[in-house]
Amino acid sequence: MPRVLITGVAGFIGSHTAEKFLQEGYQVLGIDNFDPFYPREVKEKNLENLNGLPGFEFRQFDFASDDFESLGLDHLDAVVHLGAKAGVLPSLKEPQEYIRVNIHGTWRILDFMKSIGCKKLVFASSSSIYGNNPVPFEENADVSEPISPYAFSKKSCELLTHTYYSLYKIDVLNLRFFTVFGERQRPDLAIHKFVKAILKGEPITLYGNGETSRDYTYVMDTVDGIFKAVQYLDSNIGVFENINLGNRNPVSLLEMVKTIEKVLGISPELRFAEAQAGDVDRTFASIEKAEKLLGYSPKTSFEDGVRHFANWYKKQANS
Numbered sequence: 001m002p003r004v005l006i007t008g009v010a011g012f013i014g015s016h017t018a019e020k021f022l023q024e025g026y027q028v029l030g031i032d033n034f035d036p037f038y039p040r041e042v043k044e045k046n047l048e049n050l051n052g053l054p055g056f057e058f059r060q061f062d063f064a065s066d067d068f069e070s071l072g073l074d075h076l077d078a079v080v081h082l083g084a085k086a087g088v089l090p091s092l093k094e095p096q097e098y099i100r101v102n103i104h105g106t107w108r109i110l111d112f113m114k115s116i117g118c119k120k121l122v123f124a125s126s127s128s129i130y131g132n133n134p135v136p137f138e139e140n141a142d143v144s145e146p147i148s149p150y151a152f153s154k155k156s157c158e159l160l161t162h163t164y165y166s167l168y169k170i171d172v173l174n175l176r177f178f179t180v181f182g183e184r185q186r187p188d189l190a191i192h193k194f195v196k197a198i199l200k201g202e203p204i205t206l207y208g209n210g211e212t213s214r215d216y217t218y219v220m221d222t223v224d225g226i227f228k229a230v231q232y233l234d235s236n237i238g239v240f241e242n243i244n245l246g247n248r249n250p251v252s253l254l255e256m257v258k259t260i261e262k263v264l265g266i267s268p269e270l271r272f273a274e275a276q277a278g279d280v281d282r283t284f285a286s287i288e289k290a291e292k293l294l295g296y297s298p299k300t301s302f303e304d305g306v307r308h309f310a311n312w313y314k315k316q317a318n319s
Contacts, residue, residue, distance in 0.1 A: 001025060001026060001027045001055065002025075002026050002027070002077040002078070002234075003026065003027040003028075003029065003075065003076055003077050004021055004026050004027070004028055004029075004076065004077060004078045004079070004080055004082045004230065005028075005029050005030075005031065005073070005076050005078075005079045005080070006018050006021070006028055006030045006031070006079075006082060007029075007031055007032075007063055007079070007080070007081045007083030007109065008032055008081075008082040008083030008084065008124075009029075009030025009031060009032050009047070009050075009058065009082075009083075009127065010030070010032035010034065010043035010044070010046050010047050010058075011032065011043065011046065011083070011186070012081070012147070012180070012184045012185055012186050012219070013045070013082055013095065013124070013180055013219060013223070013266065014030070014032070014046075014228075015046035015047060015049070015050060015084045015184060015223060016182075016183075016184065016219050016220065016223045017080060017082065017223050017226050017227075018030050018050050018056065019049060020052065020079075020223045020224070020226075020227050021227065021230075022050070022053050022054075022055050022056055023079040023153075023158050024227065025055075025057075026055065027057075028053045028055060028056050028057070029057050029058075029059065029071070029076075030047075030050065030056065030057070030058045031058075031059050031060075031061040031063065031071075031083070031094075032060065032061070032083065033062035033063075033064075033066075033083075034060065035085070035101075037085070037086065037087070037090070037188075037266060038186060038187050038188060039187075042187065045316075046184050047319070059071060061280070062216060063083060063105045063108055063109055064100055064101045064104055064105035064108060068108070068112040068115075068222075073116060073263050074116055075116065075117075075118075076113075076116065076118040077118070077120065077234070078118070078120035078121070078122065078230050078233060078234070079109060079113055079118060079120070079122070080122045080124075080230065081106065081109055081121060081122065081123045081124060081168075082124045083105070084101065084102050084105075084124065084153075085097055085098045085101040085102055085150070085153070086150070086186070087150060087188060088128060088148045088150045088151070088278045088279060089276060089278060089279075090150075091147065091148050091149035091150035091153070091276075091278070092148065092277060092278050092306060095149035098149045098150055098153040099149075099153060102150075102153035102154065102156075102157060102220045103156045103157060103160070106123070106157040106160055106161070107160055109121075110160060110164045110170065112163065113156065113164075113170055114168050114170070116192070118170075119169060119170050119171055120131040120160060120170070120171050120230070120233040120234070121164075121170055121171070121172045121173075121227060121230045121233075122172075122173050122175060122230055122233065123157060123158070123161055123172060123173070123174045123175065124175060124177060125154045125155075125157065125158055125174045125175060125176045125177070125184075125242070126150070126151065126154045126176060126177055127177065127178040127179070127215065127244070127246065127283045127285065128146070128148060128150055128151040128178075128185050128280065129146055129152075129154050129155045129158070129176065130143055130156060130283070131143070131145050131146055131147045131150050131151065131280060132147065132280050132281055134229050135250070135282055135283070135284035136248070136284040136285060137176075137244065137246075137284060137285055137286060138244075139176070139241075139242045139243060139244060139285065139286070139289055143155055146277070147278055148278035150278075151278075151284075157174075158174045158242060161174055161240075162240060162255065165239075166190075166217075166240075170236075170239075170242070171233050171236070171237060171238065171239040172239065172240050173229045173232065173233060173239065173241050173243055174242045174243070175225060175226065175229055175237055175242070175243055175244075175245050176242060176244045176245065176246075176285075177217070177222060177245055177246075178214070178215040178216070178217045178244065178245065178246035178247065178285045179214040179215060179217060179283060180216075180217050180218075180219050180222045181215045181216050181217070181218065181219065181305055181309060181310075182218050182219030182220065182300075182305050182308055182309050182312075183219065183221070183308055183309055184312070185309060185313035190253075190256070190311060191216075191256070191260065191306065192309075192313070194216065194256075194257065194260055194268070195260060195264065195309065195310055195313050196313070197268070198260060198261070198264055198266050198268045199264065199266070199314070199317070202271070203268065203269035203271050203277055204257070204268050204270060204271070205258070205271045205272070205273050206253055206254070206270060206271070206272050206273070207272075207273050207274065207275050207276050207279070208253070208274070208275035208276075208279075209254055209272070210252065210254035210257075210272070210274075211223045211253070211254070212252065212253050212254045212275070212279070212280075212281055212282060213250040213251060213252040213253070213281075213282040213283070213284070214247065214250060214253075214256075214282070215246040215247050215249065215250050215251075215283045215284050215285045216247060216249075216251050216253060216256070216302050216305065217245065217246050217247040217285075217298060217303075218247070218300035218304075218305035218308070219305075220300065221245075221247065221298035221299060221300055222245050224296070225243075225245040225290060225294060225296045226245075228294040228295055229243070229294060231294075232293060232294055241289070241293065243289050243290050243293065243294070244285040244286060244287055244289065244290055245285070245287070245290055245296065246283070246284070246285020246286075246287055247287075247288070247298045247302075248284070248285055248287050248298070249283065249302065250282060250283065250284045251302050255268065256302075257308050259302060259303050260306055260310070262303070263303065263306050263307050263310050264310060271315065
């Protein structure tokens with residue numbers, strides 16, 4: 001059985017990704033440090049479906065500071081590096097932590113891979129690196145003008161992975177995620193916050209005029225892209241690519257609220273506030289490269305994804 005290391009395994013995307021790899025017959029070593037960005041108990045719930053499954057092992061581990069020798073690993077077929085300090089706005093408040101965890105931590109992952117001869121890496125990058133480039137965002141666009149510490153940390157990691165590809169022949173796919181949503185979504189993200197507020201009868205606050213837009217991508221479509229990326233690396237050598245994993249269907253902030261309203265059957269009170277620093281105006285993925293190289297094909301509509309999330313949220317709230 002092939003063995004994969006997944007960082008950030010207790011998180012939103014990480015826990016879904018581990019389930020997918022286990023279903024496909026992989027052994028999974030998952031690591032997570034339970035960063036206090038959001039409550040530990042949320043992440044422990046994410047792990048509930050994984051703990052005890054054949055082929056899964058979990059270790060509490062901080063890849064930015066802990067000793068990799070303590071993992072006792074001498075062989076891995078691939079690393080899926082999803083763990084990171086997340087969020088644009090929090091990165092404005094403590095940019096040094098984004099440098100330490102995202103950049104220094106990714107360097108430590110790469111150096112560990114070099115030390116044990118692991119040659120396959122899938123890295124979770126972000127659409128944030130495009131800044132306010134013209135849309136649709138294409139992988140060959142100039143991304144030298146990030147507008148948040150989070151964005152520059154992710155771009156810096158892409159440069160790091162290229163260095164290790166060039167020097168040590170580690171094959172790399174940098175996957176640029178586009179506003180992933182769905183069951184287990186982080187509680188700080190808009191859909192989660194809005195569903196929670198609306199169900200409580202509370203007003204929701206929209207930053208800006210409501211016309212900003214995001215290329216929302218349902219989590220299982222993203223996970224399918226991650227799995228296909230590992231399969232691609234398994235079958236090819238001499239690989240370094242940056243690849244968008246989006247949905248090619250931007251949704252405005254006001255459209256997002258209307259969709260949630262439709263799914264819940266509740267009309268919320270809207271309040272407007274000034275746009276927040278560091279936020280881009282819109283994201284819109286060109287996914288032709290992912291389609292061609294990976295056979296990536298997102299299948300879940302925005303409305304269906306919101307419905308899946310709302311059903312999950314209500315079930316969790318009532319449990």
